Amino acid sequence: MAKTDASADEGGRMWPERMTAWQIDRYAPFEDSAVINDKAELPGSLGPKEVLVRVKASSVNPIDVLMAEGYGQVLLGRVRQAKKKSLFRPVEFPLTLGRDFAGEVIAKGAEVGSEHFAIGDAVLGVVAPFQHGCHAQFVTVPVTQVAKKPDHMSYEEAACLLYTGLTTWCALTSAGGLNASNAADKNVLVIGGSGGVGNSAIQILKSWGAKVTTTCSTNAINLVKELGPDNIIDYTTVDLQTQLEQYGKYDLILDAA
Numbered sequence: 001m002a003k004t005d006a007s008a009d010e011g012g013r014m015w016p017e018r019m020t021a022w023q024i025d026r027y028a029p030f031e032d033s034a035v036i037n038d039k040a041e042l043p044g045s046l047g048p049k050e051v052l053v054r055v056k057a058s059s060v061n062p063i064d065v066l067m068a069e070g071y072g073q074v075l076l077g078r079v080r081q082a083k084k085k086s087l088f089r090p091v092e093f094p095l096t097l098g099r100d101f102a103g104e105v106i107a108k109g110a111e112v113g114s115e116h117f118a119i120g121d122a123v124l125g126v127v128a129p130f131q132h133g134c135h136a137q138f139v140t141v142p143v144t145q146v147a148k149k150p151d152h153m154s155y156e157e158a159a160c161l162l163y164t165g166l167t168t169w170c171a172l173t174s175a176g177g178l179n180a181s182n183a184a185d186k187n188v189l190v191i192g193g194s195g196g197v198g199n200s201a202i203q204i205l206k207s208w209g210a211k212v213t214t215t216c217s218t219n220a221i222n223l224v225k226e227l228g229p230d231n232i233i234d235y236t237t238v239d240l241q242t243q244l245e246q247y248g249k250y251d252l253i254l255d256a257a
Helices: 062-068 073-084 155-159 162-175 196-207 218-225 240-247
Strands: 018-024 034-041 050-058 100-108 122-126 138-142 146-148 187-191 211-216 231-234 252-255
Touching (some): 100 155, 122 138, 162 196, 187 196, 196 211, 196 218, 196 252
Antiparallel strands (some): 018 034
């Protein structure tokens, strides 16, 4: 059985009532609480400024593991309660995790015009922590939380971009005070160049013209080298302090480990 909403999209497209989703049914260590639910519910209709996306890929972030263990449950519960304008805290479980994704728009709300998206558009997006996540076949999000996927990116690449990329951007610009107009020739140390934030930081900084030194373990050197840092320090085989001092002084140190 499927539901449709005449205002949801131009073609009256149908979507199923149920889907498969990776959910938690209680707060506990991630490996104990996460289960596959093949009868998770989809919304019967869309809000006027929402889109329904068929998820092609989604990524696992540290916040997913933390939320499974109860991180932010009181605050997020209050936000969900306020969103529903309820006097009572809404039932949390089963809760779908997953914060960033890539996929295909299959339905859209009445106020989502062709200047935003068309049915079938490939998109990438994020899900706010108080919303049900994207480790599922489908996800519903406000139109402001999605963008068209660059053609040169695979769905898997796009699904890994936003949370780490935005975290990196905020760290470098808001906290670090760097940007494309002032980063040239700045000497920056990125601790942990092989992780998601470290990967993003190296590429952003090099595109801004900064000089980048980064650290990683032996098995990650080839990966990190492809990102183009000026110096790579293998912290497992050298005197780390001596190497850091050799390439310093640093204008900014980003700890992405």
